[in-house]
Amino acid sequence: MDKYLIVGLGNPGREYEMTRHNTGFMVVDELANKLGVTFEDKRYGFVAEASIKGRKVFILKPTTYMNLSGNAVRYWLQKENIEQSRMLVIVDDLSIPLGDFRLKGNGSNGGHNGLGNIQQLIGQQYARLRMGIGADFQQGQQVDWVLGKYDDEDIKTLQPSIDMAVEIIKSFVLAGLNITMNQFNKFGKKAKQTNQK
Template identity: 55%
Template sequence: MIQWIHSLFQKNNTVAKPDMKKFLIVGLGNSGAEYVNTRHNIGFKVLDHLAKKENLTFQTAKLGDIVEIRIKGRTLLLLKPNTFMNLSGKAVKYWMEKENIEKENILVITDDLNLSFGTIRIKAKGSDGGHNGLKSIQSLLVTTEYARFRFGISDEFKKGKQVDYVLGEWNEDEKAKLPERLDKSIEIVYSFALAGINNTMNEFNGK
């Protein structure tokens, strides 16, 4: 009897192992029609483009809009936090824990003022770089060791106009170039899940 109780206790207290074939792909942005085509929302735009290519529709769930993609034995959970940029970490932490996803299987897509338009930079870890979305994620996950995909939006704004610039819409030249950059971004997301972060960095950084 004692042995049976002991085995039952162990079974009930076993922590589920993370599903290493499940990935959380987070696009950062702000919810609301007024933000849809702004530079700051490139994370949302990449995931919207991916979902459209796969003929899938996002569903509103707790702390964000969610859609699931299955490819070659992997499950990709696409997340657009609806907490607004400064609180993005709440949604990332919630879905990471709910779906039992390791930080190694998280990719965060964000805009970057320090890169020229459309330039791609993928890193396995790093600082928040002054980005409020990354700052929130770092604070709540208590780590900087998660992959991030930075999409350059350039810094062509006058002094004191940074907020207006990032919350402004793409110019005509950028709009013309976006479709190709979004297609490339989809390749990056799939590469991260199928080939890993190191291969993805080697293949796509600077392209």
């Protein structure tokens, strides 16, 4: 059976809930909800197992804290013998406006500590879905911004892209990366244009 690993990056603990840095967690929570599965506390992370049209999907929320996300990713890839090409990491991105997103097949970590740690341990050849959180902060305030909580208005802007992210994940599993990029990345740009009007 084809197996896939879907990883949402974030920090465990109530104090980090609904923070911008936990957007990856928010996406995979929505995915698990839509697929009707629940997370269990396992080694290095909360894990839910689901099936999408006969394909086995492991959904992972690392509990290692962001800066050590690679430990959880490497462990679950190896434990379940999942090919790296069948892994998708969902991550928050400062360089993309809130409500926008980009799906990429590889690339640098863009200064993101979670991606940086994954890259250290397994390289940068893996798919990642970058969820825009915007960058509406003064110089030196990046940490406060990233660890700040979304307000109700933010969620209104973000929710459509979370819903779209769930569809992107399903497409990644069923149709593969390239078809999914071609089909969905254009919507990311549209979301950006709509927000600027």
